[in-house]
Amino acid sequence: MKITDVKTILTQPGGEWLVIVKIETSEPGLYGVGCATHGERPLAVRAVVDEYLKPLLVGKSVEDIEDIWQTQYVTSYFRSGVTLNNALSGVDGALWDILGKRAGMPLYKLLGGKVRAAVTLYTHASARTLPELEDQVRKYMAEGYRHVRVQLAVPGFSGYGVSNPTSDEVRRMRPEGVAPSPVFEPGPYVNNTIKMFEYLRSKLGFEVELLHDVHERIPPVQAITLAKALEPFRLFFLEDALAPEDVQWFGHIRSQCSTPLAMGELFVNRNEWLPLVANRWIDFIRCHISAIGGLSMARKVAACCELFNVRTAWHGPGNVSPVGHAVNLHLDLASYNFGIQEENHFSQTLREVFPGCPEIKGGYLYANDQPGLGIDIDEKLAAKFPYKTPGRNRGTDRLLDGTIVRP
Ligand code: MG
Numbered sequence: 001m002k003i004t005d006v007k008t009i010l011t012q013p014g015g016e017w018l019v020i021v022k023i024e025t026s027e028p029g030l031y032g033v034g035c036a037t038h039g040e041r042p043l044a045v046r047a048v049v050d051e052y053l054k055p056l057l058v059g060k061s062v063e064d065i066e067d068i069w070q071t072q073y074v075t076s077y078f079r080s081g082v083t084l085n086n087a088l089s090g091v092d093g094a095l096w097d098i099l100g101k102r103a104g105m106p107l108y109k110l111l112g113g114k115v116r117a118a119v120t121l122y123t124h125a126s127a128r129t130l131p132e133l134e135d136q137v138r139k140y141m142a143e144g145y146r147h148v149r150v151q152l153a154v155p156g157f158s159g160y161g162v163s164n165p166t167s168d169e170v171r172r173m174r175p176e177g178v179a180p181s182p183v184f185e186p187g188p189y190v191n192n193t194i195k196m197f198e199y200l201r202s203k204l205g206f207e208v209e210l211l212h213d214v215h216e217r218i219p220p221v222q223a224i225t226l227a228k229a230l231e232p233f234r235l236f237f238l239e240d241a242l243a244p245e246d247v248q249w250f251g252h253i254r255s256q257c258s259t260p261l262a263m264g265e266l267f268v269n270r271n272e273w274l275p276l277v278a279n280r281w282i283d284f285i286r287c288h289i290s291a292i293g294g295l296s297m298a299r300k301v302a303a304c305c306e307l308f309n310v311r312t313a314w315h316g317p318g319n320v321s322p323v324g325h326a327v328n329l330h331l332d333l334a335s336y337n338f339g340i341q342e343e344n345h346f347s348q349t350l351r352e353v354f355p356g357c358p359e360i361k362g363g364y365l366y367a368n369d370q371p372g373l374g375i376d377i378d379e380k381l382a383a384k385f386p387y388k389t390p391g392r393n394r395g396t397d398r399l400l401d402g403t404i405v406r407p
Contacts, residue, residue, distance in 0.1 A: 001062050001102075002026045006054040006091070008036065008046040011382035013353045017042045017391050018321040020377050021049055021090025023098065025062055030101060032062075033377055034093025035290050035324030038086040039392050048087040052076070057091065062102075065095045069296045080269040082291050089294030093327055093373065096295050100372030107327075107373055111299060111334035118364035119332040121343040122147035122211055122236070124317075126162035130199045137200065141208055144362030147236055147340060149211040152196040154189050158182035158397045160215035160407075174400050184397040184405045186218040190226050197233040209236035216243035216266075216406050224252055227259040236340070237262040237284050237313070243406055244272055250281035262286050265315040273301070277308050284339050288315035295327050302335045311339025318344050319392075322354035326375040329358050329367050341365060353381050 005024040012018065019036040036045050053072055060068060069092055073079055100107045108114055125136035125148050137148050151161030156170040163182060170183050193212065200210060212235060214223065223241040230238060237260040242249050244266050253261060262284035267273050268291055276282045285305050289298045302312050312335055314328045325344060332338045343360065351357045356375035359366045368374045394407035 003057050003060050006057050008049045011385045012387050013349045013385040016318045019045050023094035032094035032097030034090040035321045036086045036090025037321045039319040042391050044083045045086045062098050082268050085293040086290045089290035092294035092296045097372040104371050107330040108333040114333045118366050119341045123343045124149050126151040128153040134203050147209040154192045158184045178402040181398040194229045201233050211236045213239040214241045216240045220246050220249040227253045228257045231257045231259050254281045277310050284311050284313040286313045306337040311337050313339045316342035322357045326373040
């Protein structure tokens, strides 16, 4: 059976710029879909798929998944960039989907079968005040969630996950001549985050698992301070305490405290995560699966991590398409060293554009038993949601003095 056509489908049914690859085959009606979503630069991914990969794919056997991945990985000579990886992921997901459909099995069976009934999710709570944040966590606990990520706005400052408007007091601290921007400062953020955990643990106790995302915003030594200060509050994990550029510092955090560490949504290259795993510096690997090249690479990452007892926590907010979430789900179900899955709320519109969207019930994610990924795209409906702009630009916050802050 041969590949007869490859196309990219761009759609924005919610806030996110989604990229889906669809591969058609010589068997009429048999096709597969994969996620190639890089919301910041989706048109670049489309160009790679349409202009460079498609001509190499048409006529190839749909069964040669690994050979196709390895071949495409080297065709541009320079490799491991996020654009090529997303393009590879779209193709790869679609080929696995086709394999599952041909076998008449959901993908998790091809990956070795379920080792759990459903996938434990963590959800997001974020608020501008501590009582509001506590209320949100309690609401999720009442819905059945046992894991909640908590983000609290810093008074007067911007921040990741939730922000306050810049206060007049903060504005007065800025130097003359600085261009207006949202303001982030590491010190107030670190102090505020420690206070947040003190408050939440005093109100909620230790029954609920709490997570927090630093989003690589603070200098490494402040990340050490924060991780140590949070140790008594026993987080489920502290996410992206460091930027990918600073990963060697993880060894210093690990040597000083037992706060569990999760890292990886920006990783694109195996050399970025392999030392962290091999040195047992992190507890959870959090790659964005399409950004590392898709399922074929992710299942190798998962297997490697299992040998070091590092658990998976694949990146899963809205900038992973529902097709990408289906990939996460199948891998989560079949990986022994699964840790947790980040939840995305699928709107009604998303569910209509992507029939077969994974189901969320009481803090768990469930697979359907349809063959392959178990998810499809309604192309006619998807076409009703064209991109409003060519993609998202990140990086608006600046320090008081005007220095750009990592997103
Ligand atoms: Mg994150």
